[in-house]
Amino acid sequence: MNREDFPMLKEKYIYFNNAATSFKPIEVINEINDYYTKYNSNINRGIDSLSYYSTNKYEEVRNKVANFINANNNEIVFTRGTTDSINLLAYFLEDIINENDEIIISIIEHHSNFVPWQKLCKRKKAKLIVLDVEKNGTISPSLLKNNINTNTKIVALNHVSNTMGATNNIKELSNIIHKYNALFIVDGAQAISNIKIDVKDLEVDFYAFSGHKMYGPTGIGILYGKKQLLDNMEPISYGGEMIDSVSIDNTTYKDTPYKFEAGTMMISSVLGLGKAIDYINKIGIINMHNYVVNLRKYLIKQLQNIYNINIYNEQNEDSSIVLFNINNIHSHDIGSLLDKYNIIVRAGHHCCEPFMKYLKVDSTVRISLSFYNTKEEIDKLIEILMKAGDYINELF
Amino acid sequence: MNYSNDLYRNIILDHIENPKNKKEINSQEYLKSYLKNPACGDDVLIYVLIDKDIIKDVSYDVNGCTVCKASTSIMSELLIGKTLKEVDIIINNINNMLVGKDFDKNIIKDAIAFEGIKNLPPRIKCAILPYKAFKKAIGDKDEL
Numbered sequence: 001m002n003r004e005d006f007p008m009l010k011e012k013y014i015y016f017n018n019a020a021t022s023f024k025p026i027e028v029i030n031e032i033n034d035y036y037t038k039y040n041s042n043i044n045r046g047i048d049s050l051s052y053y054s055t056n057k058y059e060e061v062r063n064k065v066a067n068f069i070n071a072n073n074n075e076i077v078f079t080r081g082t083t084d085s086i087n088l089l090a091y092f093l094e095d096i097i098n099e100n101d102e103i104i105i106s107i108i109e110h111h112s113n114f115v116p117w118q119k120l121c122k123r124k125k126a127k128l129i130v131l132d133v134e135k136n137g138t139i140s141p142s143l144l145k146n147n148i149n150t151n152t153k154i155v156a157l158n159h160v161s162n163t164m165g166a167t168n169n170i171k172e173l174s175n176i177i178h179k180y181n182a183l184f185i186v187d188g189a190q191a192i193s194n195i196k197i198d199v200k201d202l203e204v205d206f207y208a209f210s211g212h213k214m215y216g217p218t219g220i221g222i223l224y225g226k227k228q229l230l231d232n233m234e235p236i237s238y239g240g241e242m243i244d245s246v247s248i249d250n251t252t253y254k255d256t257p258y259k260f261e262a263g264t265m266m267i268s269s270v271l272g273l274g275k276a277i278d279y280i281n282k283i284g285i286i287n288m289h290n291y292v293v294n295l296r297k298y299l300i301k302q303l304q305n306i307y308n309i310n311i312y313n314e315q316n317e318d319s320s321i322v323l324f325n326i327n328n329i330h331s332h333d334i335g336s337l338l339d340k341y342n343i344i345v346r347a348g349h350h351c352c353e354p355f356m357k358y359l360k361v362d363s364t365v366r367i368s369l370s371f372y373n374t375k376e377e378i379d380k381l382i383e384i385l386m387k388a389g390d391y392i393n394e395l396f
Numbered sequence: 397m398n399y400s401n402d403l404y405r406n407i408i409l410d411h412i413e414n415p416k417n418k419k420e421i422n423s424q425e426y427l428k429s430y431l432k433n434p435a436c437g438d439d440v441l442i443y444v445l446i447d448k449d450i451i452k453d454v455s456y457d458v459n460g461c462t463v464c465k466a467s468t469s470i471m472s473e474l475l476i477g478k479t480l481k482e483v484d485i486i487i488n489n490i491n492n493m494l495v496g497k498d499f500d501k502n503i504i505k506d507a508i509a510f511e512g513i514k515n516l517p518p519r520i521k522c523a524i525l526p527y528k529a530f531k532k533a534i535g536d537k538d539e540l
Binding site for chain 1: 402404405408409435436437438459460461462463509510511512516518519522
């Protein structure tokens, strides 16, 4: 679908690493170019018309993001990415964690939703509870029920796993978590480009995602938080544009979300993200999702013809991800073989070392599809994977 | 497939199927070091026994891809019995080969199987990891 919109698709590559970062449509690239060539200026500063124009454009994007996930615009904080959003939260929320409190995560979390909580627990002598996952990679609500208690202050889980591609039942998990008055933080990095997100319907307290996995630029992420929760949090970065007034003895801050955006923000990336959201809305996220689900069916069917293949997440039919190994061949060797033919996949531990240990593998090969991938590209992939047994001849 | 491909394939397969000098080391006399490639998860634990300036023994435990495993086994064969000065020359020649610079074929023996790595730049780090671990074990701070 719509391949002509993506300049990178005119290059020689077949790109199956969309869960790492997606390609960008020309509208996004042009928007960034326009900012630097037609109205380059800093936002929120002075009374000149250039700054006024770019400030309006910047704030328009906040509205677009809010509409995209059914939030209010004062609940949208711009960050560097999902990782940054979660790390910020782990500091913002430090004050609510005391010794012997508990934070729940799962074994399948990306390092970015694992390490910040592990470190917070160490700082505050709190307890980190790491839930196992079901065979398909989801977190079982009943397992959560068995582990949550009145000491639980935070539960931080993924919406869609970046390895297994499994989608968690966020609403059901949320109901359990809120019965214990704990905060629910959701890593939405892999969900945002694949499913329609409605933070009100999901009843989450915080939701984090990145622009670059949803056809937008790198360097821009979102932290959604319920207004009242954001209001109660102290910023951790101080400086220009986040202050209300400064005297020698004291400083007051602007309102949420501006108090969290100190200094000159990544204006061009924010503007690019706005165009990425326009682009997704134009194609329709459901159309994108349905296309990918059908393409994945074809991919699975073709992969099953590969001798000695072991697919870990065949059952997750709603996903854009396929995770596999070919017995006795290291994933890096598969990755290099495909790379030789300009086919880009992810090989390694996918920033999920605890989960790789849980699967009892060192690493895996991951194919992650987008709506611009085609059956012809999959055919080429399969043709090369058929040679996997001869990879040493191919590579050396 | 040409002659050199076939030769290289056999060298690599031999070191994968029959790793050389790999044994359990309990002796405190060995210097050891552990290195991991955080980007991909390859890891090597290297043991080195030095007497004066001669490498008496090299052993290892390695997890990772074909390149890393075979490279570690080849390294052990190359370095055992060499003086520290000779080791330096060998490692420099291998490093040069991997990055596509001039090198002396006669010095690096089986490591020639990785001549093609220069065309696979993302894999240089896999081949070089055991050499980095070796240098760390002997306290050589010169970076590769």
